[in-house]
Amino acid sequence: MVAGRPPRAHDAELNVAVSLSATYVGGGSLATGATDTGEPQGPTLGYGRFGNPTWSALEEALGALEGGEALTFASGMAAVAAALHLLPATGTVLVPHGAYNGTHSLTALLAEQGRVAVRHVDITDVAGVRAVLAEVEGPVALWLESPTNPLLEVADIAALAAAGRERGAVVVVDNTFATPLLQRPLELGADVVVHAVTKFLSGHSDVVMGAVVVPPGSAHRDALLRHRTLHGAVPGPLEAFLALRGLRTLPLRLERSQASAAELARRLREHPAVTRVRHPSLPEDPGHALAARQMGGFGAIVSIEVAGGAAAADAVVDAVRLWVPATSLGGVESLVERRRRHAGEPRVVPEDLLRLSVGVEDLEDLWADLARALDRVAPRG
Template sequence: MTNSKAYPFSSATALAQALGKIDQESQGVVLPIHVATTYIRGADNTYPTGNVYSRADNPTYKPVEQLLCQLEGGEQALLFGSGMAAATAVFLGLKPGDHVVAPTVMYWALRNWLLNFATDWGLRIDFVDMTDLEAVAAAITPQQTKLVWLETPGNPMWTISDIAAISELAKSAGAAVAVDSTCATPLLTQPLALGADIVMHSATKYLNGHSDVIAGALITKQDSPYWQRIRAVRAQGGAVPSPHDAAQLLRGMRTMHLRVRESCSNAMFLAEQLEQHPQILEVLYPGLPSFAGHAVACKQMHGGFGGMLSIRVKGGESAAVHLAANTKLWKRATSLGGVESLIEHRASVEGEGTPCPPDLLRLSAGIEDKHELLNDLFQALPKT
């Protein structure tokens, strides 16, 4: 667990210099990796450094956590072994019988976990269209709803939830608000400033950005008994990354502002061009004026609308699968947020019960040449 400290420079400078930290012992501009699993007690039987055992914490996590606090405007942060470990810790910090409101459109693996594990454990969960404020208000029960979980943009339809409005509804009922802001990144949206209590990132994605680290993170607006339970979930469950992964994550974050800027630019270009193609039924991207959530996205996203978009292909599932199978630059793989562009037929991945249309392809725009990415999609479309 790491407290935030004000850094008097921009997010770009904070990222590039990793808050300007150097190794005090060697004066190296890259911080060391601490591989110790256990730490020495002082003569008074306490731990003067605060380090006890690496199942609970590790000094290598602290620079990453401090940087995340700076970017999100949070008081404390926790690094986890995966995005799922971070997300599930938020729910495991609740108590059996607590009521949760979650979005209908959300990361499929977490939705499955909520349906197959969290409900068995005793949480009561209602899935709601988070773009409908009246539906959200109706789902929240004062003194019973303990958590409202948002994901915006919502994977893979990229629905936009009004964080400020929903936070106000939740707070009036005594519920906490947690936001999965993985696809927005701290550079485009700061949920804590909009009223949320906790923000979650699958650090595997844009934070690291190189498809070679699995990690997750939580940042809280302020310390609380609920946050301390979440911290205990991490420590007692050992839901932590390796020190090497934490160091690699910090390395990736130092170029995040450049990568996210390029991905946003490429995604916007692709969305605008694909929307005009006669074989594309629909383009789902918050940056398009035609997109249902565009107005709210303009209000709470700054500096871009993200690197993720989805397209619906005329001709149904077979046409969509054909397109994905015939790309040369786009890689057919799960995940997102890396420097390479990925394409995936989500309904095949999610299976029965998915809200994803069978003609939909999810695109993660990387940082390649945008014209070459577009031309690759065009040449792969089924010929009519």
């Protein structure tokens, strides 16, 4: 049986159908359907917040890709929140200094509420992270991104996961940029993998969804399922259907996008309006050697810094025509944005940094549009 598809039979549907029911026919005692806290129990669905056949198909496919058991959530941030709640109250979470701004903002809010303490770390410095792990007291979670969003720093996941295990930390890896096709953090020692399914996995800019994946038989799955059920962070069945459809084309989309990204990164190095290009494919990139060992490819996100500061970077965004000025990433459309325009963006992100999400359009068309926009702000002389 192929993951995420119904059993093969003559005249059977090829795809799992969209199950739009919020209520399921039940019977017998409550114990056969759900506990009094509203958690699913036993073989029945019971209620639309407990489970859905369309979610299950997507979870089966994503779990197979990551080598674990997946749970889907209403958004990537819902998945992030669920993973953070694996850390007991008064614990400490170590977060990359340049992590996704949603993660930064949520951990800052939890710290304000006295829920957790937060330590920002340089995840490219294994010895430094190990030292911080040794300093903190009480329960610890080590939150990793690799590559990071949007600085594209590469973490040694195996070494950091080993350091986390020695300390008894829960090790979480946000694998949104790499996807399970390029990197499988559970095999490198992570306890939990988080995805913004909205991005590469669904791939068509029409779904908001998240997912968490844990190793088979992990006790964390029960805690994550309880969180999803009681917080109501459940995905819509139509969104799950669309995400599963998008997942089927992920290998093709990612192959095209990351090949174009690597070529654009090479060309951008030579443009006079660009002061720095960040992409692990470049031999001079600080994360190149590690990414080449740890990943099956270098990904489809490129970040550049533009001569002339924030104003020049904004002018580039205003001048493009094929590239779309928009947030998000991982879709078939190529997107560009200046990340520090967001209030919650970490201060370590340069004001003039543009994040490029490379889609599947013709490479030469993408280059012509971007080069023309950069030419407008290139230094004269």
